[in-house]
Amino acid sequence: MSSSNDDVQPGVPAVETAAMDAMVEIERADPREELAKTDHDTELGIAMAEDAKRVSRGDISAEAYWEKYDAAAEREFGDAYRETPNPSIQSTDQTIDAGTADSLSCTVGSIESVACEIDAASADEMDAATDGNRTRWGMVIDLQKCVGCDSCTVACKAENRTPPGVSYNVVMEEEHGEFPNVTRTNVPRPCMQCEEPPCVQVCPVSATYKMDNGVVNIDYDRCIGCRYCMIACPYGARYFDFGENYDDEVEGAGEITSPEYGVDRGKRQDGESPIGNVRKCSFCTHRLERGEEPACVETCVGDARNMGDLNDPDSDVAEMADSTRSFQLKESEGTDPNVYYLK
Amino acid sequence: MATDTTHFEFEPGFTDNRLRVVWYAALAVLLLIGGAAMILRITEGMTSTNLTSTTPWGAWVAFYIYFVGLSAGAFLVSTLANVFGVSGMHRVDRDALFAAIISMVVALMFVWVDLGRMDRMYFPFIWRQLTSALSWEVHAYVAYIAVLVTELYFSMRIDLARVAERGSGLRAGLSGLLTLGRRSTSEASRVTDRKWLTRAGIVGIPLAIFLVHGGTGILFAVSKARPYWNSGLFPVIFVVSAVLSGTALVMMLYVLRTKLFDDEPVDRDLLNRLAVLLAAFIVVDAALTGIEMLIAIASLHPHEVETWAVILFGEMSWSFWWFMVGMGWLFPLVMLSKREWRETPWLMVLAGLSVVIGIIAVRFNIVVPAQILPVMEGLPHGSYFPSLVEWATSIGMIAVGLLLYTIGAELLPLTPLDRGDH
Ligand code: SF4
Ligand code: SF4
Numbered sequence: 052m053s054s055s056n057d058d059v060q061p062g063v064p065a066v067e068t069a070a071m072d073a074m075v076e077i078e079r080a081d082p083r084e085e086l087a088k089t090d091h092d093t094e095l096g097i098a099m100a101e102d103a104k105r106v107s108r109g110d111i112s113a114e115a116y117w118e119k120y121d122a123a124a125e126r127e128f129g130d131a132y133r134e135t136p137n138p139s140i141q142s143t144d145q146t147i148d149a150g151t152a153d154s155l156s157c158t159v160g161s162i163e164s165v166a167c168e169i170d171a172a173s174a175d176e177m178d179a180a181t182d183g184n185r186t187r188w189g190m191v192i193d194l195q196k197c198v199g200c201d202s203c204t205v206a207c208k209a210e211n212r213t214p215p216g217v218s219y220n221v222v223m224e225e226e227h228g229e230f231p232n233v234t235r236t237n238v239p240r241p242c243m244q245c246e247e248p249p250c251v252q253v254c255p256v257s258a259t260y261k262m263d264n265g266v267v268n269i270d271y272d273r274c275i276g277c278r279y280c281m282i283a284c285p286y287g288a289r290y291f292d293f294g295e296n297y298d299d300e301v302e303g304a305g306e307i308t309s310p311e312y313g314v315d316r317g318k319r320q321d322g323e324s325p326i327g328n329v330r331k332c333s334f335c336t337h338r339l340e341r342g343e344e345p346a347c348v349e350t351c352v353g354d355a356r357n358m359g360d361l362n363d364p365d366s367d368v369a370e371m372a373d374s375t376r377s378f379q380l381k382e383s384e385g386t387d388p389n390v391y392y393l394k
Numbered sequence: 395m396a397t398d399t400t401h402f403e404f405e406p407g408f409t410d411n412r413l414r415v416v417w418y419a420a421l422a423v424l425l426l427i428g429g430a431a432m433i434l435r436i437t438e439g440m441t442s443t444n445l446t447s448t449t450p451w452g453a454w455v456a457f458y459i460y461f462v463g464l465s466a467g468a469f470l471v472s473t474l475a476n477v478f479g480v481s482g483m484h485r486v487d488r489d490a491l492f493a494a495i496i497s498m499v500v501a502l503m504f505v506w507v508d509l510g511r512m513d514r515m516y517f518p519f520i521w522r523q524l525t526s527a528l529s530w531e532v533h534a535y536v537a538y539i540a541v542l543v544t545e546l547y548f549s550m551r552i553d554l555a556r557v558a559e560r561g562s563g564l565r566a567g568l569s570g571l572l573t574l575g576r577r578s579t580s581e582a583s584r585v586t587d588r589k590w591l592t593r594a595g596i597v598g599i600p601l602a603i604f605l606v607h608g609g610t611g612i613l614f615a616v617s618k619a620r621p622y623w624n625s626g627l628f629p630v631i632f633v634v635s636a637v638l639s640g641t642a643l644v645m646m647l648y649v650l651r652t653k654l655f656d657d658e659p660v661d662r663d664l665l666n667r668l669a670v671l672l673a674a675f676i677v678v679d680a681a682l683t684g685i686e687m688l689i690a691i692a693s694l695h696p697h698e699v700e701t702w703a704v705i706l707f708g709e710m711s712w713s714f715w716w717f718m719v720g721m722g723w724l725f726p727l728v729m730l731s732k733r734e735w736r737e738t739p740w741l742m743v744l745a746g747l748s749v750v751i752g753i754i755a756v757r758f759n760i761v762v763p764a765q766i767l768p769v770m771e772g773l774p775h776g777s778y779f780p781s782l783v784e785w786a787t788s789i790g791m792i793a794v795g796l797l798l799y800t801i802g803a804e805l806l807p808l809t810p811l812d813r814g815d816h
Contacts, residue, residue, distance in 0.1 A: 216447060223772025249617075252523075252525040253523075253526045253616070255532065256529070258521070273521060275514040276510015277508070278451060279526070279613075282451060282619070283617050285618065285770075286770060287773045289447070290447040291510060293440045294441060380770070
C-alpha cells in the first residue's frame with residue numbers, strides 16, 4: 052500500500068536480486084571439490100575457468116586465451132584434445148580468428164561444420180536416402196500409465212477450441228478381447244495419422260493429404276464437406292463441424308480459434324470454414340512447429356503420452372514403438388498408424 | 395392447340411384439364427414445403443439434420459443413390475429397344491430416357507444439399523483424387539448425362555422435326571429448337587438417327603452399369619472400415635436393384651401416360667412383357683440379397699452379424715420387413731403372378747409404385763445400418779431417423795423432378811408419333 056512497495060506484484064515474493072545471486076552461490080558446487088573428482092589437473096582447470104570468465108567479461112580476448120592454454124591443454128588431454136572439434140571459430144561471440152585457429156593443435160571448426168558432421172553421421176546410420184532426415188511425428192501411449200482421467204480430451208478441447216460434437220481426442224473406456232491380458236482398459240484415441248490413410252484415399256478433391264512430417268492435413272478451404280472420409284476412417288477419428296458453439300456455456304466462446312495446420316482463421320464465424328468441414332486431430336501441428344508438444348501430451352497426468360520423431364531411431368518414441376509391448380490399433384486394416392500403444 | 399388448317403394433332407399432356415390443375419396444384423404445395431425446408435437447410439446449415447459424426451450419411455445420400463439407381467435402371471430398359479432391338483419396346487424408350495435424365499438431375503440435387511459446403515459443389519471438377527471413387531463418380535455422372543441426352547435426341551429428333559414442320563405454337567417452336575437444325579424427316583435421316591442411337595447406347599451400357607451405378611456401389615464397397623459394405627457382391631446388388639426400380643418406373647409411367655396423356659388403350663402385350671421382366675428382376679434381387687446376408691452371417695464377423703441384426707431386428711427393422719420385403723418384393727410378386735393381373739393396367743401401376751417405394755427402403759437399409767454400430771468399441775453408437783427438414787427437402791427435390799418430367803411430357807413427343815414399332 053505504501054509507495055515504497057510499488058514494484059511488488061501480488062503473488063510474487065519481494066526478493067532482491069542480490070539475495071537471489073547469493074542463493075545461486077550456495078547451490079553452486081565448489082570448483083575445487085568438483086575437479087578433484089576427475090583424473091585431470093585441478094589447478095589447470097581452475098585457472099582455465101577463471102580466465103574463461105575474463106573472456107566473458109571482455110577482459111581478455113579468446114585468441115589470447117587459447118594461445119595461453121593450447122600447449123597445457125594438449126599436454127593434459129592428449130589425443131582427445133586434438134581430435135575433439137573446438138567449435139569456437141567464427142561464431143558471433145567468443146570466437147578466435149582463423150590465424151589463431153591454425154596455430155592451435157586441436158581440431159577447430161565452426162559450430163555449423165560440427166553440426167553438419169553429426170548430421171551426416173546419423174544420416175549414414177539410417178542407411179536409407181528414402182527417409183532422409185525428415186521427421187515423422189509419432190505418438191506412443193502407454194496404456195499401463197493411462198488412468199482414464201480424460202485430461203487429454205479436455206486439454207485438446209481447450210487447445211483446439213473444438214465446437215460441441217467435435218472431439219479430436221477421446222478416451223475409449225471399454226475394450227474387450229483386443230488385449231490378451233486385460234478385459235477393460237482406457238484407450239485414448241487421437242487421429243492415428245496413418246501411414247496409409249484411407250481417409251486421404253477417398254477424398255474426391257484431395258482436401259485431406261499426408262504431409263512430409265507424417266501428419267494428415269485437412270485443407271479447410273478446399274474440403275466440400277462430403278464426409279466420405281468419415282465413412283472411410285476405421286478409427287472414427289473424424290468429426291463433422293455442424294457449426295454449433297458453446298455460446299450458452301462460455302462467454303465469447305468463438306472469439307478465438309486455434310491456428311490449426313498453421314492457419315489463423317480469426318473469429319469463428321457462421322458459414323466460414325471450418326464450419327461445414329470435417330475436422331480431426333492434427334497432432335497440434337501448430338504447436339509442433341513452434342517446438343512444443345501437443346497439448347494432450349503436455350497435460351497427461353500419468354505421463355502416458357509421448358511425442359517424438361519415429362524416423363530417429365534414438366528417439367524415445369522410436370524405441371518405445373519398437374518394444375515388445377508396442378502395438379497399433381486395428382493393425383489388420385493395413386493403415387499403419389503413427390500412434391503406437393504400449394500394452 | 396391444333397388448328398383446323400393442319401390435320402396434324404400434337405397435344406401430349408393431360409387430356410383432362412381438371413386433372414392437370416389438381417396435379418400442378420399438388421406439386422406446387424410440395425414445392426413450397428420443400429422450398430421452405432431448403433431455406434432452413436441453408437440458413438441453419440447441417441444442424442437442421444439429424445446427422446451426427448457417428449452417422450454422417452443419411453436420407454440425402456440414400457435418396458441420391460436411389461435416384462442414380464432409378465436412372466441407370468430406366469436407361470437399361472431403354473437399351474432393350476435401342477441396342478438389343480427387343481420388339482415392342484420402342485414405345486417406351488423415350489419415356490425411359492427422359493425419366494433417366496430427370497432422375498440424374500434429382501440425384502445431383504441430393505448430392506448438392508448433402509455437401510457440408512454447398513457453395514463448393516464445383517470443387518470436384520477443379521481438384522481430383524485418382525484413388526477416390528467419389529471423384530470418379532462425379533465425372534462419370536456428367537458423361538452419363540451427356541450420353542442420355544444424346545440418346546434422347548437421336549431417338550426423338552425425327553418426331554421433333556415433324557412437330558416443328560406441321561405443328562404450331564409453343565410446342566412446334568420448342569421442337570424446332572431441339573432438333574438443333576437437323577430438320578429432315580426422310581427415311582435416310584431416320585436410319586442415321588437409329589445408327590447413332592445404337593452407338594450411344596453401346597457406350598452408355600457399360601457406363602451405366604459399371605461406372606455410374608456399379609461405381610456408386612463401389613463407393614460404398616471400398617470402405618474397409620465398414621465390413622457390411624465391404625463386399626464384392628455389393629456393387630452387383632446395387633445394379634440389380636437399380637434395374638428393378640427402373641423397370642418398375644418405366645412400366646408405371648407407360649400406363650399412366652398412355653391413359654392420362656394419350657388417352658389410348660394400353661398395349662397389353664407390352665405391359666405383360668414389362669411385368670414379366672419386373673418379376674424376374676425381383677427374384678434375382680431377393681436372391682442376391684439373401685446370398686449376401688448368408689455370406690455375412692456365415693462369416694461370423696462380429697461387425698457384419700451385428701449389422702444384419704440391426705437390419706432384421708433393430709429399431710428400424712420395420713423398414714426392412716414392410717417396405718423392402720413387403721412392398722419391394724412380396725406384394726409386387728403376388729401382383730405379377732397371374733397373366734390376367736399382369737395385363738390389368740391399374741394393378742400394374744400399383745405393383746410398379748410398390749416396387750419404386752420399396753427400393754427407397756433398400757437404399758436406406760444400405761446407407762444407415764452400417765453407421766449405427768461404432769467402428770470401434772468404446773465409441774458412441776449411432777441412431778438416426780431423418781429430421782423434418784431432411785424429409786421436407788427430399789420431398790421438394792422429388793417434386794422438382796416430377797414437375798420437370800410433367801412439363802417435358804406435356805411438351806415433347808415422348809410417345810413416338812407413329813406409336814412405336816417399325
Ligand atoms: S485415423 Fe482416420 S482420420 Fe486419422 S489418418 Fe487414419 S484414417 Fe485418416
Ligand atoms: S469431407 Fe472434406 S476432407 Fe472429407 S472427403 Fe469430403 S472433401 Fe475430403
